[in-house]
């Protein structure tokens with residue numbers, strides 16, 4: 001039956017992130033620096049809210065858009081923290097993680113032949129969904145502009161076929177957050193073009209050196225903007241599968257049709273846990289960020305000492321050093337590091353950036369130190 005399968009699906013490869021995570025688990029002394037989730041437990045009271053929901057038989061379907069109290073909690077969170085307001089009745093959908101928000105939104109807007117601009121390096125979760133809808137990816141290389149999209153470069157690739165741009169700041173894999181002076185020229189440019197702006201801000205609560213600014217705080221792009229978000233990273237809730245999408249009522253009404261047909265609704269116990277996370281545990285990310293900052297500084301210094309230059313991340317829990325001088329492809333680097341030093345990183349090719357590797361510091365200091373010792377030994381073995 002294989003020849004009956006959608007050829008686009010057959011061409012989709014397993015993301016590089018997963019390949020190396022799977023391989024390293026085969027080594028008893030392996031160190032896994034590929035992890036894309038917080039190494040902290042979900043806060044206790046959030047877990048308790050989920051447990052209580054199950055005990056009280058709150059295990060059925062909810063409204064397709066999600067429980068109203070949760071949509072209110074999402075609305076209040078963004079209003080109180082970032083100052084912009086989305087209507088909980090008509091402008092917010094609770095999804096099965098940000099991943100489903102990405103899927104539902106992209107399938108709502110893309111028709112075959114549409115172009116979607118993707119600044120690269122880019123998180124790998126967008127590409128296949130665009131391709132499945134018959135969309136075409138147009139990349140915007142940011143490696144020479146400090147991993148920030150340059151408005152002039154961007155303007156050159158916007159065409160009559162452009163349907164959307166996907167922005168992800170703080171970014172996976174680089175850990176770059178944008179400052180006001182970097183966001184505003186992009187907002188000015190995008191407001192002149194009738195294209196959707198999908199802003200995936202799932203790492204907004206993991207910003208270290210200054211306050212996060214959301215694209216949603218600019219009213220001039222509101223009709224075009226869809227904010228993709230969720231609790232996976234901020235509240236260590238990856239397995240609860242809880243995300244949300246916020247946007248203009250007219251667009252959200254359409255996204256809801258795709259969401260309710262693919263999911264009906266998000267998991268109900270997870271929705272109850274999420275209400276608690278947003279209403280009562282807003283400082284949970286701060287505790288994690290303290291650890292991330294200490295680890296980031298350590299990792300950055302060690303990499304610099306061994307000649308692996310990287311931008312110092314000001315958000316997320318990733319760092320993206322260049323390996324260009326080793327003359328190895330990122331896949332060769334990651335494969336040999338795994339086979340010779342039993343340490344897994346993600347090759348830059350998984351993010352469409354060949355000369356880099358992604359290291360995650362969502363791991364214990366002990367593992368990070370050991371992993372960096374091994375990377376150092378590997379680098380010296382190349383000399």
Ligand SMILES: Cc1ncc(COP(=O)(O)O)c(C=O)c1O
Nearest residue numbers: 036097098099123172230232243
């Ligand atoms: C940029 C980005 N967006 C979305 C996701 C998916 O998040 P979720 O677990 O909420 O589906 C990830 C997960 O790593 C991510 O890095």
